[in-house]
Structure formats: structure tokens, C-alpha cells
Amino acid sequence: MNASEHFPASYAAGRDRFRALARAEGGALHVLPHPAKGPDGGDISIDAAWFGPPDPARALLLVSATHGVEGHCGSGCQSGWLAAGGPRRLPAGVGALVIHAINPHGFAWTRRVTEDNVDLNRNFVDFDQPLPQNPAYDAIADAVAPREWTAESRAATLKVLLGYAREHGEFALQGALQGGQYRHPGGIFFGGAAPAWSRRRFLDLANRFLGRSRAVAFIDLHTGLGPYGYGEPISMQRPGTPGNTRARDWYGKELTTPESGDSKSAIIVGTLGQGLERELKNADLTSMALEYGTQPVPDVMLALRADNWLHLHGDVGSAQGRAIKRQVRDAFYQDHDDWKEKVLARALDMIDRGVAGLARA
């Protein structure tokens, strides 16, 4: 298997490859157009492919590009699974909903966030209730998102962030940022002020295709945390819940849970998995984020801050804009054959484990 051929250089290339493979594998393709365009002026969309009988008792849900730019990896894993004949190997009575680019705007524009600067994986909170507080982020918000992005401003703001890390620990700094926040729309890891377009489409698709299933295995493909090329399976359900126990059983001892302190991820709220939990009331849901390592966390955070500045204050088409886009892509996608081989092999193995677990559920 040549893994590299499956990983797209652009959103459009990934979407086209996914569509062709989904059709070739007998999938029913559903295209949900996004109201905006990509940077090349081209149409963008969520593309969902359904495999198997309607309303199956058990179903796999495989999602890419929750964090836009991470779709280079996620799209590659999805196409690799289709090309490897994944749908044909599903056990009888098991269906699969494969959603390509749930955040197509972020993928097309090489951004982690949606068109409204929202972290989609923090957006699935109840906006009618008081929103989660993040005083740690509030304390460093000005340094995280400065008005200028020069060598001087980077040095000055980095000093503030490193000071925070010295006082509270490096993981506390990561948690202050990655934990998500709902007070700074111009900051990073902003969970939004209302349900995002992608959230509404995601729950519509889940209802339509999985609403009558009694067991659902959700795998959300992510990048940006952990050792180069390693895929960490992270449970999106709290320790002691049936979903977390099933995930441990299905995915093995490598499975981590942020609440248990054994994950590279901080504890986060408002995830797609939490949204599904509320939506699919009849299903036993087993939610896992497969998180691949790319670059060290400080480099990833720097890229996110640069991109945040670029879209608020800078010029995406300038030389500096292109350099920042390159920086963002590298932070969430390693364009190297060895990385792609490890990533795809891991994805295929984890999807197999999820499907095998479903078959026993």
C-alpha cells in the first residue's frame, strides 16, 4: 500500500478523491454545500457517504476536518480506508457514515477554526445555559492574541506565556488555551456564541442516518498533539461511563481519557461526542478521538496564534500570509511519507477495532 497517495495537498483534492472512492465503493453520497467559497473561489461542502442498509442496528461514524486543516490527515485516512475496501468488510447489519470535512471552510482556508473563528470541538455546549468559564485564559488573553505580529510582539507576548508556564506548569498553559473559552471571539480555542453551521449539519446527519441505531462507534480524526506520527486514541466520555468502559475494551490499553490525566489532551468541553450523546438518545455511543502527533505543542500554539492574527488583522494573500499558512499546515500535517504510512496504518487498525467492537455490541 502506498499511503501517501491518499493524503491530499488541498481541500479540493481531498474532496474529489473521497467522492470518487465513495462512489466506487458503492456509497450513497450526500453533498451539503457551504454558503462561502474557498480561497480559490471554488465551492466547498460537507460530503457524507453512507454505506450499508438504512437504519442499521449498529453503525460506524468516521469524521474528518472537525478542525479544518487537520483534514489533510483525516481525509487521507478516510480515503485510505475506502481504498482498502473498508465498507465491503463491514459485518452484516453494520452501516457506516463517513463525513468528509465537517468543517470544510477551515480545511479549505488552512485554518483550525470555522468561518466564524469557532473551535467546532468546543461548540457543542448548551448556549441557553451559563457557558463554561476559563479564568486562566482570561488572564493571558491579550498576550495570546496581540494586535501586532512582529518579532518584537512575538517576543513580548511569549514572555508572558512562558511566565505563566513557569508559575503553573507547561501543561497548565496548554490547558488554559486548549481547554476552550467563550469570552474572547477574537482569541483562539473560542467555542462560539451560538451553534455553528457545521454543528447543525453534523447533528442533522447524525439524526438522519444514525437516529434509529442502538450502537454507534464514533471516530473523530485529529492532529496536533503527541509524538510525531503516533495516533493516541482518546475517549470523549468520562471515566466510569459505559461509553468509556466500552472504548477501553475495544481500543485497548493505549486508550486515554483526559479526566484520568493520562492523555496528551487537556480536559475539554463542547465536543462533537458530547453533542452526539445528547442527540442519539437511543444509542449506546462509543466516542473516540484519534489524535496524531505532528510538531511540539509550543510550535503548534505559535502557528495558531499567528493564523488568528492573520485573519483578524493581516493579509492572507501577502508574503507573510503565505508563510503563516505554511506554518499552520505544517503544525497539523506532516507532509512526509513515513508520517503518512504510520498514520494510515494506525487509522485502519483503529477503525477495525471499532468495527469489531460494534459487531460485539
Ligand SMILES: [Zn+2]
Ligand atoms: Zn483537532
